[in-house]
Amino acid sequence: MTWLDRQSFLGPESDEILSQARIGILGLGGGGSHVVQQLAHVGIGHFVIADSDVITSTNLNRLVGGTQKSVELSTSKVEIAQRLIKAINPAARVSGHVANWQEVSEELRSCDIIVGGLDSVRAKDEADSFCRRFMIPYIDMGMDVFETSPGNFLISGQVVLTGPGQPCLRCLGIVTEEGLAEEARRYGAAGGRPQVVWPNGLLASSAVGLVIQMLTPWNESRSAVAFLEYDGNRHELRQADILRRKSGKPCPHHNEGDVGDPFFRLARLQDSPPKSTKTEYTGTVLPEAEVSVAGNINIFRSLKDKLLKTLFQ
Amino acid sequence: MKVTIKISGRMLDEVRIDLARPHPFAWERVGFLTASAAKIPRGLLLLVDKYLSVEDEDYEQNDIVGAQIGSDAMRKAVQLAYRPKRALLHIHTHGGYGKPHFSGVDLRSADEFIPGLFSPIPSMPHGLLVLSDDEASGKLWLGPQEKTVKVNEFIRVDLHLSKKWGDK
Amino acid sequence: MNPDAAKLSELRKHWPDIEVVSADGRFYLHLPSLKVATLSGAKVISALLRPWANGDGYPTRLFFSEKFTDYGNNWNIFSIAGRSWHACSWSGVSEDLPYLEIIASHLRPLQ
Numbered sequence A: 001m002t003w004l005d006r007q008s009f010l011g012p013e014s015d016e017i018l019s020q021a022r023i024g025i026l027g028l029g030g031g032g033s034h035v036v037q038q039l040a041h042v043g044i045g046h047f048v049i050a051d052s053d054v055i056t057s058t059n060l061n062r063l064v065g066g067t068q069k070s071v072e073l074s075t076s077k078v079e080i081a082q083r084l085i086k087a088i089n090p091a092a093r094v095s096g097h098v099a100n101w102q103e104v105s106e107e108l109r110s111c112d113i114i115v116g117g118l119d120s121v122r123a124k125d126e127a128d129s130f131c132r133r134f135m136i137p138y139i140d141m142g143m144d145v146f147e148t149s150p151g152n153f154l155i156s157g158q159v160v161l162t163g164p165g166q167p168c169l170r171c172l173g174i175v176t177e178e179g180l181a182e183e184a185r186r187y188g189a190a191g192g193r194p195q196v197v198w199p200n201g202l203l204a205s206s207a208v209g210l211v212i213q214m215l216t217p218w219n220e221s222r223s224a225v226a227f228l229e230y231d232g233n234r235h236e237l238r239q240a241d242i243l244r245r246k247s248g249k250p251c252p253h254h255n256e257g258d259v260g261d262p263f264f265r266l267a268r269l270q271d272s273p274p275k276s277t278k279t280e281y282t283g284t285v286l287p288e289a290e291v292s293v294a295g296n297i298n299i300f301r302s303l304k305d306k307l308l309k310t311l312f313q
Numbered sequence B: 001m002k003v004t005i006k007i008s009g010r011m012l013d014e015v016r017i018d019l020a021r022p023h024p025f026a027w028e029r030v031g032f033l034t035a036s037a038a039k040i041p042r043g044l045l046l047l048v049d050k051y052l053s054v055e056d057e058d059y060e061q062n063d064i065v066g067a068q069i070g071s072d073a074m075r076k077a078v079q080l081a082y083r084p085k086r087a088l089l090h091i092h093t094h095g096g097y098g099k100p101h102f103s104g105v106d107l108r109s110a111d112e113f114i115p116g117l118f119s120p121i122p123s124m125p126h127g128l129l130v131l132s133d134d135e136a137s138g139k140l141w142l143g144p145q146e147k148t149v150k151v152n153e154f155i156r157v158d159l160h161l162s163k164k165w166g167d168k
Numbered sequence C: 001m002n003p004d005a006a007k008l009s010e011l012r013k014h015w016p017d018i019e020v021v022s023a024d025g026r027f028y029l030h031l032p033s034l035k036v037a038t039l040s041g042a043k044v045i046s047a048l049l050r051p052w053a054n055g056d057g058y059p060t061r062l063f064f065s066e067k068f069t070d071y072g073n074n075w076n077i078f079s080i081a082g083r084s085w086h087a088c089s090w091s092g093v094s095e096d097l098p099y100l101e102i103i104a105s106h107l108r109p110l111q
Helices: A005-010 A014-020 A030-042 A068-072 A077-088 A101-108 A121-133 A177-185 A197-215 A241-246 A304-311 B009-019 B071-082 B104-113 C005-014 C099-110
Strands: A022-026 A046-050 A093-097 A113-116 A138-149 A152-162 A226-231 A236-239 B002-008 B030-040 B043-053 B087-093 B126-131 B136-141 B148-150 B153-157 C019-023 C026-038 C041-050 C061-064 C076-080 C083-087
Touching (some): A005 A014, A022 A101, A030 A113, A030 A197, A046 A101, A093 A101, A101 A121, A101 C076, A113 A121, A113 A197, A121 A138, A121 A177, A138 A197, A197 A226, B002 B009, B002 B136, B009 B030, B009 B087, B043 B087, B071 B087, B104 B126, C041 C099
Parallel strands (some): A022 A046, A022 A113, A046 A093, B002 B043, B002 B153, B087 B126
Antiparallel strands (some): A138 A152, A226 A236, B030 B043, B126 B136, B136 B148
């Protein structure tokens, strides 16, 4: 008898498959924290998690695992997630990074599936591209609250599963040029929007269901792509119509041949790894390693010939 | 060092179908996969992006080995992996079930031609794969004079993400 | 979208090892060995040039493999072609310029 007995319908090898699976979670806020908790409960064995933030009081309305005490201590969201996972499944291996996910590219490449709980449109776009490049199925979550008329609000959201050969987040209208431009005008600030726990929970649960369906399917009907749209006023979650229109059409935003690391050279395979931003869970959080250039930079004046002289000395 | 190879389900099925086709005189068919590479912590990730089926006329008659391919087949394979630079993986199947093993002929022949691939394409690893009907084995050369490493993990990327290279 | 052949050719006179990298349906120019002078000696870093506008408010942009903490403002981190890159806020460098001028202009904030 094991703690996973009640999910034995996932198959006789499901415990082993889930314990060997390596899942990346980008962003540990309202959506990501739910995903982490559920994946821990279901027996996922390896986590690579990244978020540069610490918890603040305004996260408490939705950040799973967050407490008043963690707010007082300005605990990193990574540490909150690590504690949550380890409390549920002490055997799980957690590689936590108090950093933007872009800083842990090399480790994320080794994930089987990546789930994104990212606020920023640019971050979603980059995560989608990254996952395509390393043939990693990517699940993106997002929720929003819109004021439809004074005093009336619409809660909405979506969960999208995509991957190589499938419509990307741009094809599906999640990432748009307008959204990127608007975000750029706000200097990349994406936070501060209304967020509440129950739609996050629903969307996160759907994302986890997609993860498990890929690893230990429990029936014949599954898809390599999904776009679940949530209407929080009607309490409906349904497949978005755009998916039907885009399925089967080649993605114009990515070249299928753009896989792997174009900068890879066999001769550099044994080079030492980049400075780590990893925190080891020992009950305390180690200081974040800073990525910086040692010494000072002294560039000559911008006259072209002097610059070239500098560059070629 | 841990070596992982990923392939899409669609491509793996295409490879299996091709390798299962009978040949007028060769006992077994062979092909080539090209793969891009990426460093991962304590390891190497290869991502298969193309498959080259060796055409019937590029096999040479040989009564001793299961399949012998001529220089044209090698030239086509190297051309495919040359721009952009890709790892070249020779692939064939032994059928049956369970973890397949390389035959003595497989290994002797690979020791002869795989190091030669580093002349046109020195910046990528190259190797040898063998399939059974549900699993795979692989060896990778990290240089013409280097000792080989074994492929530790085979991932099929599909509706069902599987760490076995079996059928869907 | 492909790089301008004439502009690229001019750039290759100074950096023969420049590489064209395909990502996100577009191209980037990779300078694997951009040397910069530092007070503690010359340093070689890698840079990635995006000589086209992508709607982020920057007509062109130069990304670096490392962040220069003492210079430039508002450094941000990006994921491009599977790797991490850093760029500071330095806009207004036109995509109509020769690639060499674009690079020189983007290095100006590092003075």
